[in-house]
Amino acid sequence: MIAVTANSSPVGSEIFSLISLLVISLAVLLILRHYLPLRTTPAYLLVPIFFALGLPASIVLLVPIDLASNAREEDEATRGIWLPDRVLLVSWRICYWLTFALTWFILPILAEYADAGYRDPKGRILFSLRANAKYQVMLLGSAIAMGIYVTVSYGFDTNSLKSVVMALAYVWGLVLAIYLMGHGLVAIPRRLFRNASLSGRLRRIQSSAAKVHEKMEDAIQNLEDLEAQVVELSQRKTGSAKNFKDWIDELAEDSHLQESRPRTLSRRLSNPRITVPNVVTERYLADLSRQLDRARHTRARYVEEWDQILYDAVETQVILDSAASKRVEFGQASPSASIFDRYTILTPYTRYLYKYWFMPYMTMFLGFFFSLASFCIVWSEIIKPVNENVSIIAITVVHHPESDRGAIGFAGQVIASFWIIYMCAAALTSLTEVKVWRGRALVKRNTHGESAMWYAMQVAKLTAPLSFNFVTFLHPSIYESTVFYKFLGQLIKLSDIGTWFDALFPMFILVPVCATLFNLYGKVKSCIGYGGVIDDEDEENVTGYGTGTWREGRDLIERELNGHSSLGRLPGNADRHSVPNNPNNRTAPSISVPPSERARSLGQSSSSTAASRPRSEPQQRPAKEPEDENFFEGFAHRVKNTFDTVQTPKWLQNVGDGMKRPKWMGGNENDGESSRREGGFTSLFGGQPEGRVRL
Template sequence: MKDAPSSAGSIVFLLGALLTIVLLVLLILRHYLPLRTTPAYLTVPIFFALGLPASIILLVPIDLASSSRAEDSASRGIWLPDGALLVLWRVAYWLTFALTWFILPILEEYADAGYREPRSRLLYSLRANALYQGIMLGSGILAMIYFFLQSGATLSTFKGLVMALAYCWSLIFSIVLMGNGLVSIPRKLFRNASIAGRLKRIQAKAATVHEKMEDAITNLEDLEAQVTALAQRKNGSAKLFQDWIEELAEESHLPESRPRTLMRRMSTPQVVIPNVITEGYMADLSRKLDRARHSRARYLDEWDRILQSSTDVQTILDSAGSKRIEIGEASPNASLLDRFTILTPYTRYLYKNYVLPYGRVVLGVALSLASFCIIWSEVIKSINPYFSIIALTVVHHQEGKRGQIGFAGQVIAACWILYMCAAALVTLTEVKVWRGRALVRRNTHGESAMWFAMQVAKLTVPLSFNFITFLIPDIYERTVFFDFLGQYVELTPLGKGFNWLFPTLVLIPVGASLFNLYGKVRDCTGFGAGVIDDGNEENDTGYGTGSWREGRDLIERELQGASSLGRLGGSERRTHVPNNPNNRTAPHLSVPPAERRALGQASTSRPSATTQPQTSIESENENVFEAFGHRFKNTIDTVQTPKWLQNVGDGFKRPKWMGGDGEGEAEPQRPGNDVSRWFGGRRDGRVRL
């Protein structure tokens, strides 16, 4: 009698893969969160919200190989018994379900509540989630009536209702995001292959980021001024929250302790404090302060990355003559690969000017083909699944009419699922409608980190199940995953039709992103500006928000050290960048970036600070009429004549009573402007009336 095949080797491989996933998740958490200061109620759910979806990507290929193997022989890939797979699927799915729909939403609002007491924060979180859960419950009641009419009112039907509704809602969300990402990822690779075009896009983005950074800094200063004014109240209702107010004041970088922008020195923020201080007001102020600090840190970090990217790309362009790229002292935040390099200046020039651009083109072509295969398989699976390109790449070792999936097919299947999830997650970072949420290196807001982790957990299950439907029904219908989830999704005719037909609508976001429909709608209606970062926001006509020329000037001033953004004295060191004709200096990044920058920025169109003292001294010694004459003259002097009006009158002769000789000769220049002579001319710098 032949011995039953053993899965011991597969179990060892699975344990090693899970350990690798744990290490990768910890590295991701360390990259985006300060682990020492982040509370455990944030790090532990985020860890499971990232680790469980990664394990699902690992379980799908194992399930496919296990279900396609012969009953009396071991699989040629990694396989597990059906009982073990069912246990793993139950643990992974229901933990992910609980995190997505209950645990993470409550903890997300709990972290953003602003209250000091845990009970108050929990009540605020429950109230904030009540509306969302109420909408879901209302939709579920309608779907429950339909399910019970189709399949009867049983416990199994109710379980299928919950699983089907969660799958359908997540599938709608994931298909829309994935469709945009399937176009966005290859397009970015093709665009970044051009070094000059990449620099221009960085400069075009710089103007918008700089403006948002100024707004974030100004908003934080206004809130901190409100805290300062609130701390001056020592009696009344403010006395009840004195400890809370002092805590906010200690955490705030008060304007008196750092340099301020010119505009902030010239204007005093309007601070409105209610007469009666309540707990709700204090919580709202704390919440706004927390969001404003992380918003400031987000744009400061983004501005630093723009400066660093601009410097690196400009160095590559400047090396065209010398054929060498020198590197200076590595930044403390540089990666291990950046700190140690074996490339010589000449080989570094070849690598960055030829290898990387052509490598991006090759990778862009490969990912474009991968995107086409996914889109083709989405459309063709409802017509004839045997023509699915993904199925041909995954199923190997044909034996008669039954196909098997080996280790190579498992690796390819995992890569397909990983690319589908990456396409959806990339779109999350491009869409600008998530209430200002963003991932910041070592300084991500706890609420933002929780929200992004929730989206990762929400997208992985529907995309993984959608992937197995690309294969032949004879293979995926025997999987434990389909038996666990698919039977409930296809429990009713409506659910079965939705599962087969809705994914074909991926063509809508694909077409909208491919033909820049978002930009056309934005240009026609004026709405949706900046909703999706499609890379077409350049303004080639001149200056203004989004202009690459304005962004270039802002970057130049920052790198030359002439930016109007003040710095904390001695807190920043700059590293010299060689091969730079303008003697640029690379910004030194520190963690967090908010620690090393003054929190103020004057716009480039604002008056220079050097002219302010003289104007103030003159204004103290002049009367109303003199001040009016000065301001009126300055206004006229700064007006530029339109081009179409500059040459008008050249053919006319000036009469003698206007100072000419009647022959069209120009009037001799006199000191001062004609407008000043209307007020009696200037004597000793003053206007005589």
């Protein structure tokens, strides 16, 4: 099946292609199963997403086959895997036009349909059409403008209209693909280099823990507020809410608001934000349903991220601690763990060798390998308009360019497939890192339907432009004879604008590459005020150590693993961990830092805390509960607390040291200092040394 005999029948290549398509389909099903529950996800989501992922993957297979199918007829055995031109043309038509329809029409409408919130299909489809109206009008306007230009320049015919449609889709896809690929070509090797250091990996996990924990609390709070609105609606028995009783009861059944749910301190002190209108309408219930659906998936997303942080922190700390014992033991896996976690053939010592020595060096090697691959892609993009013969990608794919035999054999096909896969992986990896996609995310077994549609649409949108961009790395005498170029390339280069755009725009890959390589994004965020805040004493601490971020994350992880988290056990997550403080039901070691580092950090934190306290800090006593105070007591407490927290300016601290009160007013020699220590300015409002307020 791999090598074709020297005859005119492509049976072996056809069998190989069919087997490859089956493998691609199986891989797509496994991806869908990883991110979506197949049994409960409706078919109108699964089928389009399956084709939106499977068709681009088949394009990655078609490009090398098309390149190798142009060998001379007298030496067909050197072609590798090849197919007749008619079969390739039909395959390209099916893949491209189905992908085009999914990208620009079917997936956008179905994504909004899944996110509509209405109960009946009519309301959902009307909402989806209204949401996509502006998007479709923009596409139609661009197509009309480009069509007028092509018609005036080259006359009106069917090829001109088809050229307008395909060129516009290619231009927009290539613009997005070049930016995302440029970011990913730097991000992938950088991530590998960083993960090669175990201590650095643990520090980054701890640094991200505080932000993820805060977002998880906000997501839970938002969901509780929305569920409180549902509870308030379900208590209404008359008025406009009576017309939507079934809908409200359905929302109430899906809600799980419990008074016994663990709540953090901030959420215990804050009341749910309930904003229920006096007149309940269908549009309001649809918006509430949509917000509830998004809030549940957002909560599941951050709970999943927090669980992953706990698991990674425990595993990394265990590997670090194994430097002394030369053994890596994670404990007993839970029944819900994967088969790779439940069964292993490695002993604790061999696992130590694998985790502590082999994996870091292998990760570093892969970092160097992908760095070289990224450099080859960037170099080929830049040198392509100048001279295709010095393109590194062309040299690796075309092994005998001046031979009378076929230009590309089986080895060249395999290398070409790896190049296209890496280019697509670099672009698609950036989709999950660049946080500008309206909060969309891929969550294991719990991805929102609209988010899954959106990511599938981006995959279908980026693959064809990246594949044609790869083909143009080769010499024109090679790629201009392919069916892919005759089907798509001639229409893209029909006008001078398309020719110059396809030749020069890929050079702009240097912009995202340099922006990611030199951290221009962080510098711009710092300039506009969104960068990290560093204390004055830590201005020279460029690593961020001592600023509290990673220490706060370390403390949060320790409290969670020791069972003292303020969130407690979250409902609906019991099947994830059998023990709330032990991810994956493994023995959880204490996450710590070296004693010298801990002592130094504690010394810095205590000194900074003491320096930030006011000079005169009154003694605190337990105050009354807010519900036991009347208006005057509450007002007096607020006034007293306001003046207690005000720090005296430095130029005013020593003003009254030389002034004494008369004896008839109860003054003495140390009156100034004692008055500031005992009551200070708050004594004018009845403040006492004990901290009480008197009116």
